[in-house]
Amino acid sequence: MAEKPDHLATRLSHAARDEALTHGGVNPVLQRASTVLVASADDLYAPDAWTYGRHGTATHKALKEGLSELENAPCCAVVSSGLLACTLPFTAFAEPGDHVLVSDNVYGPTRRFCDRFLRRWGCEVEYFNPTIGGGIETRIRANTRLIFLESPGSLTFEIADVPAIAAVCRRMGVISVIDNTWSAGVFLKPIDLGVDVSVQSTSKYVSGSADTLGGALFTRDDRLAAKLRDAASDLGLSVSPDDAYLILRGLRTLPLRLERHSSSGLKVARWLQTRAEVAKLLYPALETDVYHDLWKRDFKGAAGLFGCCLRPDLVGQTSQFLDELKLFGLGFSWGGFESLVIHCDPQLKRTAAGSTRLEGPLLRFSIGLEDPDDLIADLDQAFDRLTRR
Ligand SMILES: Cc1ncc(COP(=O)(O)O)c(C=O)c1O
Known part of the structure; x- marks a missing residue:
């Protein structure tokens, strides 16, 4: 050896x-x-x-x-x-x-x-x-x-x-x-x-x-x-x-945990892509992402942290949606065993010409080590409550 x-x-x-x-x-x-x-x-x-x-x-x-x-x-x-x-x-x-x-x-x-x-x-x-x-x-x-x-x-x-x-x-x-x-x-x-x-x-x-x-x-x-x-x-x-x-x-235990963050991140992101409330996913691991090819060239995998823009007309309901979630904590960090989400718009700052401009409220999800099906069920119920209001 x-x-x-x-x-x-x-x-x-x-x-x-x-x-x-x-x-x-x-x-x-x-x-x-x-x-x-x-x-x-x-x-x-x-x-x-x-x-x-x-x-x-x-x-x-x-x-x-x-x-x-x-x-x-x-x-x-x-x-x-x-x-x-x-x-x-x-x-x-x-x-x-x-x-x-x-x-x-x-x-x-x-x-x-x-x-x-x-x-x-x-x-x-x-x-x-x-x-x-x-x-x-x-x-x-x-x-x-x-x-x-x-x-x-x-x-x-x-x-x-x-x-x-x-x-x-x-x-x-x-x-x-x-x-x-x-x-x-x-x-x-x-x-x-x-x-x-x-x-x-x-x-x-x-x-x-x-x-x-x-x-x-x-x-x-x-x-x-x-x-x-x-x-x-x-x-x-x-x-x-x-x-x-x-x-x-x-x-x-980092490599083992990252494997799970990565597979769960992808599963949750793919599910979010199917939702009518979601306008866009920002996750280079998705084939649809504009940075996917560059990511694939240089990276060996994807972490479980990604962005998600809701439809622009839902901007007034962003906080309600986050408050309806039971398993996702509202917290600024990421990378831990626990899933987290934040609303990013108040902290977005761009001054360079040509930098990313997004339409619709931007959320950031850190997918933790919970079972991804439970996380999806949680997101599902929060979306359902949103549309009922
Ligand atoms: C990309 C990135 N770099 C650096 C930091 C700072 O790390 P710390 O909280 O350990 O100071 C953070 C924290 O959120 C981060 O998201």
Whole structure:
């Protein structure tokens, strides 16, 4: 057998099982530490010595070893939220006077960071249509430092031509970064496609239990990894060992859970397509989706998160419909065992020319691990009540 098993599920089960991390168990020890004692006075200032809890503990080391299996790149940093994983590359790489290009469909708080913090820091932020592909070249200036993508967009589900954008970035010396939370690093391997840095919120599919917050950053470039680690260290970022433990526990079962999220997502989405109340599904896994071919080219599967536009005339009944649902929670997160839904319109923000414009109220469903037939029955009864009013 090769040194490492071929399949991700096997590697995730066996990662970070070193005796030094587990003390003989199959899970790492839960090591809490601020103070760390070193063996001798010389060790206090030895380069790369472990001298303080903020540098991580055995539990963090185990988590990073496990995460390293995901994106075909070492996990260079774990941080305390997915939002921090998104914003850290800007803090690490962009300087006052730099220009950054950001996909118009990025997660709202990432956009808010760019509009507030980054602009105040003296960077120029420009949003581009997520479907721009290789055309991004025309937007690159002498001072463009970084391009940030999210594919698919987690509200509007556009798929970017990641290899084309990454190739332009490489040729023109611009750092490319992608928010890869939707694929959880299982279905899309951005670094294999030429992207410099991939980031994820591990609060979603990776942890899978809706009870912890975290983020992770991946790169194969040692120089970029060092800058990311320096930025994290300069800002004093750290993750609690308890959270690190929970995230690793979730990671072990990620491929299996994603299979279920994916098959149930597809089943529920196909059923929604048959409903007269539904105008459009935004889900690249569906053959009818405008991004299906691009998705199929680059992704190995689909997560259970998708959008659904109701008919425009139902706009006044959107909240009623959501309130009628019994099994879907109303909540902003996704990727957990529980199904969730939100109404997205109040948070849609687009400024780039040609970006997605939708007709009809947009809902976002996160399909959890319940039986999909129960979820469909719940949607059915909520639609029925709607039409009776
Ligand atoms: C696409 C995307 N990226 C990043 C984040 C931020 O993750 P966290 O909640 O862990 O900060 C979220 C959260 O919803 C998200 O949807």
